[in-house]
Amino acid sequence: MENKLEVENLSHSYQTRRALNGVSFSVSCGEIFGLLGPNGSGKTTLFRILSTLIPVTSGTVRILGYDLTSEVKAIRNLLGVVFQHPGLDVKLTVTENLRHHGHLYGLSGKTLHRRISELLEYVGVSDRASDRVEVLSGGLQRRVEIAKAILHSPRVLLLDEPTSGLDVTARRQLNDYLRVLADTENILVLLTTHLLDDAEACNRVGILDNGSLVALGAPDELKAQVGGDVVLIEGKSKETLSTAIAEKFGVSPVLTDGQLRVECERGHEFVRDVVAAFPNQIQTVRFGRPTLEDVFIKLTGNPFVR
Amino acid sequence: MQKILLPITTIWWREIIRFYRQRSRLFSAIAQPLVFWILIGSGLNASFRPVGSVNGQSYIEYFYPGIVVLVLLFTSIFATISVVNDRREGFLQGVLVAPVPRWRIVFAQALGGTTLALLQGVLLLILAPMAGIQFGVASLLFTLSVMTLLAFGLTNLGLLIAWRMESTQGFHAIMNLLLIPIWLLSGAFFPSTGAPGWLAWTMKFNPLTYGLAAFRHSLYLDTTVKAFGEGPPWALSMLITGLFCVLTYVGATLTASAQTN
Numbered sequence: 001m002e003n004k005l006e007v008e009n010l011s012h013s014y015q016t017r018r019a020l021n022g023v024s025f026s027v028s029c030g031e032i033f034g035l036l037g038p039n040g041s042g043k044t045t046l047f048r049i050l051s052t053l054i055p056v057t058s059g060t061v062r063i064l065g066y067d068l069t070s071e072v073k074a075i076r077n078l079l080g081v082v083f084q085h086p087g088l089d090v091k092l093t094v095t096e097n098l099r100h101h102g103h104l105y106g107l108s109g110k111t112l113h114r115r116i117s118e119l120l121e122y123v124g125v126s127d128r129a130s131d132r133v134e135v136l137s138g139g140l141q142r143r144v145e146i147a148k149a150i151l152h153s154p155r156v157l158l159l160d161e162p163t164s165g166l167d168v169t170a171r172r173q174l175n176d177y178l179r180v181l182a183d184t185e186n187i188l189v190l191l192t193t194h195l196l197d198d199a200e201a202c203n204r205v206g207i208l209d210n211g212s213l214v215a216l217g218a219p220d221e222l223k224a225q226v227g228g229d230v231v232l233i234e235g236k237s238k239e240t241l242s243t244a245i246a247e248k249f250g251v252s253p254v255l256t257d258g259q260l261r262v263e264c265e266r267g268h269e270f271v272r273d274v275v276a277a278f279p280n281q282i283q284t285v286r287f288g289r290p291t292l293e294d295v296f297i298k299l300t301g302n303p304f305v306r
Numbered sequence: 307m308q309k310i311l312l313p314i315t316t317i318w319w320r321e322i323i324r325f326y327r328q329r330s331r332l333f334s335a336i337a338q339p340l341v342f343w344i345l346i347g348s349g350l351n352a353s354f355r356p357v358g359s360v361n362g363q364s365y366i367e368y369f370y371p372g373i374v375v376l377v378l379l380f381t382s383i384f385a386t387i388s389v390v391n392d393r394r395e396g397f398l399q400g401v402l403v404a405p406v407p408r409w410r411i412v413f414a415q416a417l418g419g420t421t422l423a424l425l426q427g428v429l430l431l432i433l434a435p436m437a438g439i440q441f442g443v444a445s446l447l448f449t450l451s452v453m454t455l456l457a458f459g460l461t462n463l464g465l466l467i468a469w470r471m472e473s474t475q476g477f478h479a480i481m482n483l484l485l486i487p488i489w490l491l492s493g494a495f496f497p498s499t500g501a502p503g504w505l506a507w508t509m510k511f512n513p514l515t516y517g518l519a520a521f522r523h524s525l526y527l528d529t530t531v532k533a534f535g536e537g538p539p540w541a542l543s544m545l546i547t548g549l550f551c552v553l554t555y556v557g558a559t560l561t562a563s564a565q566t567n
Contacts, residue, residue, distance in 0.1 A: 076405035085395035091327045103316035104404040106309050
């Protein structure tokens with residue numbers, strides 16, 4: 001069996017709006033792949049196609065060697081899916097939710113029972129097994145969702161915005177779980193996110209904008225494309241300041257989020273010089289290493305709107 | 307075999323357990339029809355003088371089968387409303403990505419709604435003596451079978467609508483514009499005998515007319531008294547009610563398949 005998820009030239013339209021535009025990428029087992037993009041970038045559409053909820057209309061998707069158009073049933077057996085909106089029935093207990101899920105995948109009896117206790121142990125929710133889901137905190141519910149999604153031992157795990165609504169600690173824990181799953185079980189993990197921190201934790205990232213994949217690679221590789229440093233400047237009259245800086249230093253500032261953003265090689269010297277050159281126009285200067293957000297801005301020319 | 311039954315029973319079981327844990331729903335689906343029956347039944351009792359009435363059947367008695375069917379209608383339809391929300395975001399999405407064919411999912415949902423509707427219907431059946439209707443074992447068995455068919459058909463009708471609805475508001479509109487009139491014009495509220503021609507014809511084409519007729523026949527199976535306003539004959543009523551079940555189920559399955567991958 002092939003151990004890749006391959007998307008080739010995938011496009012999708014809703015009536016008149018084109019949501020995906022010739023997207024191609026490939027992910028291997030044991031890898032965590034993040035689809036990063038602002039709202040409306042097409043990542044939810046892509047997710048719904050991969051999770052078999054909407055059909056492929058143009059292009060091809062192969063998951064572990066199976067074609068998503070003609071072999072949906074085989075693919076469904078391999079997939080574990082965590083949706084953005086809670087997929088648990090809050091009126092049922094944790095165990096009941098997992099048992100229901102197991103039955104859908106043909107697991108039953110002792111095998112299922114053992115698997116449920118194993119997984120609840122694994123995600124650390126054993127002591128809440130017979131509580132109704134509605135009394136659990138958001139973080140705990142998310143862990144139960146993960147347990148549910150991997151209950152039937154899928155080879156591919158798809159997660160739509162898995163960290164939304166979680167606090168920092170819970171987010172880090174979740175990312176650690178995913179890492180363990182990818183490393184020890186050789187599971188292929190694909191997640192969508194609009195959070196740069198989550199994307200940083202992935203092996204590779206694809207950045208989606210307006211239905212197209214604008215960047216693809218390891219977070220460090222992508223950041224290396226941006227160049228040396230990023231300097232953010234806030235000032236009174238931004239347009240005039242922008243032209244003045246461009247003329248004096250031969251750089252091209254971009255106006256995003258009310259700030260002038262300048263990429264340059266030796267950022268610390270540039271900060272010193274720019275403040276000395278325009279002491280009255282500049283209010284704040286920030287200096288930093290490039291982030292994935294800078295990659296997005298560089299490639300699309302737009303601010304990353306969440 | 308187990309692989310086919312397991313998903314069906316587990317989806318069915320969830321519907322039942324959910325309902326059991328939100329018992330107030332039970333109350334709301336049965337209270338309204340009951341109030342209708344008592345108020346409208348008592349209010350119209352004196353002025354109910356339909357054409358062709360021979361046994362002096364009271365309106366309370368005439369209206370009773372209609373009220374049972376209304377409870378079946380309400381419960382089965384309410385049981386399907388969760389599909390609207392669950393499909394777009396929530397529990398049902400997880401079911402849809404599982405390797406379970408759509409016909410099995412729909413069948414399990416329909417069984418769930420049918421069971422709930424039957425439970426409520428039986429609660430109401432206990433009140434039959436209050437309507438002056440008495441039945442024996444054979445009649446009871448037939449009545450339960452007809453109620454099962456009706457509940458199954460109505461749940462599937464609800465599913466057929468719910469699977470293509472984007473919002474629950476839309477669902478409520480359909481409920482008021484389509485489902486309530488279907489019930490009103492089924493002979494539940496008034497017999498077709500005294501109705502003007504166009505109305506009597508509309509009632510003839512209403513599938514629920516036959517369901518209600520089958521139900522009336524089964525209630526009066528043991529007695530020599532004929533049900534007034536029984537409408538179409540027994541065999542035809544059963545046949546059309548059975549057909550209604552099959553068609554709505556096939557329709558609901560096709561809709562579910564068309565709406566999802």
